[in-house]
Amino acid sequence: MFISEDALKRNFAEVKAGLRPKQAFEEAHRCLYCYDAPCIKACPTGINIPSFIKRISNKNMLGAARTILEANPMGASCARVCPTEELCEGACVLNDSSKPILIGDLQRFATDWAIRNNQQLFASGERNGRTVAVVGGGPAGLSAARELARFGFTVTVFEAKSQAGGLNTYGIVSFRLPQEIALWEVEQVRRLGVDIRTNVVVGRDVTADELLGTYDTVVLAVGMSKVPTLGIAGEELDGVYDAIELVESTKVSLSGELSGRRVVVIGAGNTAIDAATCSVRMGAEHVEICYRRSKQEMTAYEFEYEFAKSDGVAFRWLTAPVRIIGDEQGRVKAIECVRMKLEPADSGRRARPVTIPGSEFTIEADAVIKAIGQTRHVPLVEQFQLAHTRGIVTIDNETYQTSNPKVYAAGDVIFGEGQGDAMVVSAVQQGKLAAFAIYKQLVLDDPDGGSQT
Amino acid sequence: MADLRINLAGIKSPNPFWLASAPPTNTGYQVQRAFESGWGGAVWKTLGDPIINTSSRFAAVHFNGHRVAGFNNIELITDRPLDVNLKEIYETKKLFPDRALVASLMVEPKREKWHEIVKKVEAVGVDGLELNFGCPHGMAERGMGSASGQQPDLVERQTYWVKEAARTPVIVKLTPNITDITATAIAAARGCADAISLINTINSLAGVDLDSWNTIPHVAGKGSHGGYCGPAVKPIALNMVAECARNAKVSIPISGIGGISDWKDAVEFLLMGATGVQVCTAVMHHGFRIVEEMIDGLTNYLDSKGIERVSDLVGRAVPRYTDWGNLDLNYAVTARINTETCINCNKCYIACEDTAHQCIERAQDEESGASYLKVREEDCVGCNLCAIVCPVEGAIDMVEQPAAGVPMSWNERQAAIAKLSMKGA
Ligand SMILES: Cc1cc2nc3c(=O)[nH]c(=O)nc-3n(C[C@H](O)[C@H](O)[C@H](O)COP(=O)(O)OP(=O)(O)OC[C@H]3O[C@@H](n4cnc5c(N)ncnc54)[C@H](O)[C@@H]3O)c2cc1C
């Protein structure tokens, strides 16, 4: 089976079209401009939504874009990837009486305008003489860097990959978030004078101690790492993929690697869905998701689930992998699974899946994609000698300061159990709050802070 | 960033957006909140001998699902004692020295009454006075408000009395309930007013309830006419401002009022000769915070046009406003339908066919069989109706045609005919 380059391109082009001007203005006029609006409270970055929508209806596109990006430096990406049903749109007062305002789409309309018109929306602050190293150029790091630059800090971002943007650039599928959107946001930060050094792996190319010795403060925003191993036989076989690496490969260059293949995805979070829909778009013949719990426990959003179903992805609930079976060439040829049942767990925890003995069966497959969460950057966290729980850096919940007062942390690197979902928008907000706490510590609360040194 | 400061006849404010004298400026608490939101100035709710207001006062006209296309009220001037208002004006001015705080006044048309109130309000430190000759209901029945504002001689005389006592600039607020607005504007100028503001509300009845047959609003089963304002009155107000601005006998600064809902409306008033604007209904609909949208939109507009000061906009469109007799009768536009953009709703077709000049044709593409609309340009008179009813931006353009002859207005034509017939005689 062969998939043409054109077909690949088409498959990976942004699925959703932006609102057309008339649609956008009609929708903007529908907004009630609520006072103390619930949508603002539901947005983790607190975008003044009624205000930006009013500005759209007033044909003040610059003002609308600035309102959004002021509160959320990744406002263009968030317009595409935020689970708006759970956030702003879920809080819209029109949910009960009509249908909620399409806040995400309007946000995209305004930020697309800013991108198209190549607007420079913010300026860096007057230099305050302090320096900050930001480790990791994802949403959290970039957001912190932008705010720090606006506060007048000299900011250097260290990024391991060849481009900044983190998962926005490499991890979220192109058909939901085209790379150029994430890169435009990176460029906006760079234009504030932030020095973004790519291809630098902190901990290897430059050590924690070097950064701590050179900069007044460090922001750790390295996100999470690879998908963990399944801990079953056959994981080393050719045809076993890490979901995040698979998505990343499609962000760098498109290939028909999976065309005609039968793909099994393990896990049922949003990453699993992305890996599954990605596989479909790479030309896979059949894609199914195996999850050891049932649909109720699935962590993917409802709209993600619907999206996968509409892409023809099949779901097998209460199914856990036992081993991956290879052929003589060391290639995946099948996966052996076992059926599960759920047992009530201790209060507050999710139901516990237990195997049903003797229920093993095999699914023929050419590829197995692991999507069971992400591991942590434990060695790096330890090199910084920060307090942590299994790699989740411990912070002060208000200031984002770690156990080392010179180090702050934001984004997925502090994301842990019981904290909702790992989302771009929360990473952005944490970056902003960490930046403000640094400004407070180094400038506002410092008797001679802010003076040129 | 553009400079938004204005100076209206000596009254300065950091931006051109003032609250009009109305419920939003009832109390010190409200005006202070407004100033915190960014309003550049406020005209205090009209002071005078306290009155009693009715309960059930406002009504609105909603248009096709949009709330408050127009707003109607039967409220009178302040119902709070003068000394309470004066104390709050004093406190507010002290807290916000950089904002324009203007007192609106209305008393019986007697010289001593005007002198007395002018002295009292100036003593608490207002930046200017606005004489309310416009309130169309209640007060008018007592010889005040629009009752005096409809008579040029009364406007002139009372303005003059105020000017005798006043040390701060005096703005005369005009009623639109008059045939020729320039008559009272000129009277105000003759009475030595420093500026005029317009418009106050227009006589109106918002509606009648189809079941109870009561007026809307009604007070215990009876209603009386109210004053109309809000988006619906903007064109009326804009014309009146423009008429005053282009009249050489008025020649004093103008504070524009009437239906201003966003920065775009404000720019139109400035272009038509207003130095600043006042807003009431939009604030009653959305709260003080609406000014943030106004300031931001105006700033971005000026910056995008490379205009440094908002004051540079004032009056720039006035020379383009003239009498009908001066319009070029040889200028022509015709409608052109862009088939690509057109959504084939046929609204333009039926509008032209039934109510204009029958020059839009329903055609069919020979190859595809798709129907499309086409203007017979030679029959199009350029009335704009099709473009007005078209729901899609860019689907119908009114295209300028090469001039059919040298420019010639009705006045020029009449003059030429007169000359010819003189020669012939
Ligand atoms: C497949 C997938 C789909 C997702 N979909 C959504 C979605 O639809 N909506 C949503 O809101 N969220 C989504 N998320 C979650 C979201 O992407 C993350 O929460 C967000 O990117 C976290 O931002 P961050 O800056 O903390 O980390 P990251 O985006 O992971 O950025 C960390 C950066 O640090 C760099 N880095 C790591 N180690 C080093 C080092 N040693 N030296 C230098 N640099 C280093 C990395 O290269 C990376 O650029 C998704 C995540 C995944 C994996």
Ligand SMILES: Cc1cc2nc3c(=O)[nH]c(=O)nc-3n(C[C@H](O)[C@H](O)[C@H](O)COP(=O)(O)O)c2cc1C
């Ligand atoms: C409820 C209400 C009360 C008003 N009271 C006064 C008043 O006391 N004095 C006055 O000069 N104008 C008064 N006005 C008129 C406004 O100041 C203003 O001229 C008018 O509403 C037009 O502006 P707008 O379209 O922005 O509302 C009142 C208007 C309303 C709606």
Ligand code: SF4
């Ligand atoms: S707004 Fe409503 S609650 Fe407030 S005074 Fe008027 S009628 Fe009463």
